[in-house]
Amino acid sequence: MDTVSIFGWIAAGLVLSSFYLKTMVPLRLVAMCSNVMFIIYAVLSDAPPILVLHCLLFPLNLWRLIEAHNLRHKFAKALQVEISPALLLPFMQKCTSHQGRAIFQKGDNADNVYLVLRGQVVLQDSEHPIADGQLFGLLGVFSNERRHSDSASCLTEVEYGVVASEKFLELVTQEPRFENYVLRTIVQRHLVPGQKTKRPEIGNLTAENLHGTLGQL
Template sequence: MDMTGLVSGAGGFIASAFVVAGYTMRTMIPLRIFGILTNVVFIAFSIAHHHYPVMVLHMILLPLNIYRLREMLLLVREVKRSVSSDLSMAWLKPFMTERKCATGEVLFYKHEQAEEMYYIVSGRYRLVESGIELPVGAIVGELGMLSPSNKRTQTLECLEGGLVLSVTYSKVQELYVQNPEFGFYFLRLVSARLFQNVGKLEAQLAQSSAQASS
């Protein structure tokens, strides 16, 4: 075998090894990074050996892998920022779908099976049992994902027509599995929001008790 054939065979073996190694990746960020390296190797190999269909394929896949890697890195960064600042879950917006709500509409009932959470964009909404009105920008329903029974603990009613964004628990779980770092910070964020909600409820109860005794 001449040197050209030897180099060609070695290049093909290396490119194939990158593909096999990519299938061993369990989480999304390492998978995307390795996918980018694989695309670069295949593009270089294809140019050197005039395999233009393969070159075109990987030139298409390369920007897609870069875009998805950037998307996941930005998501993790936004979750970290939320944990250390205002506990906002606005970073979930790109993964949510719009839902228009009419006045008097009930988004979910107490004891109903919980399958998604909501981000309030506009309108007025109230948790019926506690009487708490939720402001624009609030997230509601996220704790149902962590509940053992996945049941709603309150009823959510629309008092004034508006818009909400919804994301299914399965989508959040998908993001969790794809990137354990996202999952870690998401759990911290939900826990912090739970303690924040408990604190607000205690303050409201204390205020109600003070008003009743005065």
């Protein structure tokens, strides 16, 4: 095997290995290494399309790596205080809704996670209002269909924070302590007495199977 082929196979192996990585920082590092190997391969084999492609991909991966590093740094700084949903605030957009207005309906796509900042929110299938400092809209994010199996409406005028579910899941998977906090929140609310109907979104909810679900994200 000649030198050119060696660089090509190394590059291909790095690309393949990147598909087995679950967290963003290692994935970007491996992707950047594969870009370098492909650039060397393209120069030695006189392949301009491959050279141009990976010369463009390298700075893009570097940019995403810096973003991921900054995100981890910001989240780690927030975790220096007591674990609470408030650490999501830097990543949230604030919204206000009037009393009686629906925030989401049963069957809607679970594209966001919500945090009550002021006021009270009530879920259709629960008798217990969700008050200041509490998350809601969690079950739909972890369901197979990624849809809400309940409706949420404003019991009072409500100010709340909204974070995209993808960003929320990224934060959860990067910090085990926050992952455990979310786990406890979902389990406690799912098993709360007085709930009118059992929510079917994530099947038989236990600490073990939800932790496994988070680990696969």
